[in-house]
Amino acid sequence: MSAADFTTGSTAGFTTAWTAAPQAPSEGFTPNWSREGFWRQSVRQVVRVTAGGGRVRIRLSNAYGTSPLHLAGASVARTASGAGVEPGSVRRLTFQGAHEVAIPARGQIVSDPAELVVAAGEPVTVTLYFEAATGPATFHAQAFTRSHRGPGDLLADVTGAGFDAVTESWYVLSAVETDAGRADGVALFGDSLTDGFGSTPGADRRWSDALARRTGRPVLNAGIGGNLLLNDSAWYGEKGVRRLARDVLDHSGVDTLVVLIGLNDIGFSETDEQPTYHPAPVVEAGELIAGHRELIRQARGRGLRVIGATLVPFGGSDHWGEHAAKVNRELNEWIRGAGEYDAVLDFQRLLADPSDPDRLHPSYDFGDHLHPNDAGYEVMAEAVAHVLDQGQDQEQDPNPACDRGPARALAPRPAVTA
Structure with missing residues (x-):
């Protein structure tokens, strides 16, 4: 795989199943960890995929980083509840075969695919471990769901007991893709x-x-x-x-x-x-x-x-x-x-x-x-x-007489009663 492919990822056979638009580190609407970043900490994030498959990979964004972001490890698993994951479902992710990777400043990376069967509509848990200090982290401010943080390498933690802090933002993770071929x-x-x-x-x-x-x-x-x-x-x-x-x-x-x-x-x-x-x-x-x-x-x-x-x-x-x-x-x-x-x-x-x-x-x-x-x-x-x-x-519809105007407006539905 070329360096360019490593940054953008080949899309052959893969479908984006979840996204969060990256934002610059900021104070935001609610308290978050984007400005302080992470050091010797794991971040666990739960997202709901909209396309199933037998293989999963993730996209990580350092779009607003001014230096490379060093990731010590990442894993993906099926979600149980809260910060917990299903036993036996944890898959350690690699990047060109390596567990550690540096995400270029203002760049992104795509992981290698991991064998994990997921269904459309199913929550998936992604865990990232940052050994070195990240500095301010690219994030998405409003997740409207909880993300978790804990000290040390918690990539394989099944119970979620090691995570002792929560936020309602997403960090570094910008997409989850499956081999749905949609x-x-x-x-x-x-x-x-x-x-x-x-x-x-x-x-x-x-x-x-x-x-x-x-x-x-x-x-x-x-x-x-x-x-x-x-x-x-x-x-x-x-x-x-x-x-x-x-x-x-x-x-x-x-x-x-x-x-x-x-x-x-x-x-x-x-x-x-x-x-x-x-x-x-x-x-x-x-x-x-x-x-x-x-x-x-x-x-x-x-x-x-x-x-x-x-x-x-x-x-x-x-x-x-x-x-x-x-x-x-x-x-x-x-x-x-x-x-x-x-x-x-x-x-x-x-x-x-x-x-x-x-x-x-x-x-x-x-x-x-x-x-x-x-x-x-x-x-x-x-x-x-x-x-x-x-x-x-x-x-x-093969009928050439049907209306295919440039814009088809949806008629208003009847007003509901309060």
Whole structure:
């Protein structure tokens, strides 16, 4: 295997079954270990794969490291409960045959495949051991599930008793791949709504989770809480137009991209609650439309079908104001009517309160008038599954008279009662 292959990994036969978009070490929304990093410690992380197989490998990211990151060892196992794993399932991972590896500064590595049978929807536990001090570590801030840390080499620990600290972030681990050989994966690209804010922590109730359960397809969650389409941020990741390639297009097995982004670009200038983003740029609809067009261009260049989603209602939230209302309306009208996306999900209408279309329906509101709750995310997943089914039917239908317009919008579902 060449050095280039070692860094990026050959995708032949492998399907990305889980992802977390890398972020720079930062204070973040909740306490985390990214800035202090690790020294003579093991980190155990539990993720739920969306494609099964008989072999597993992992991707590790040092995207924001300024020097090589030395990994003393890694293992993968089937999850039992908490930090515990199933006895007999622990597999020590290698990298070009070696147990230790240095991840290049601003680079990534892919492990050798390990023989481990996993099913779609099953949780998998990855453990990393850092003997040398890492310094600040590339991470993903909002995991909405627990990760564990303990002193010393705990790669083979089965009970999980050696882990004495927890956090709700993911560290260094950016993907888990299986030899499923699938090519029908769906990537969801966006901000905190895609990341899963508002869903029940530890319950896998994000709309990416719900979509995987509904469709049986591999689903990649490429959301970052607070992310913007047009601007970088210290806490909220690189801008969407820059990170799409790394966080979606470079993964294997994806054929559809769903885009839901722009709400923070609109709303940060209306709020005083974003401590790392002052002053926030005041953007216009035309700038956001140009950003969406760039995402479409990049994704189509890799042969992906691209589905656009209107922004959810957010009236009454700290992101709402006169300018936000204007730009939101103009952007949503473009997404619906321009015909530039291959299909459209009208989340604005789907999740709206019938008595006030600018606000989330109370049954779908997490409580901040900005993020959906578990029920709202389930409705979003149902809508995506419906559009995916439509696309599959069109591919299989040989009738040239059927409507294959440039964008097929999902009709709003009947309003629910609170």
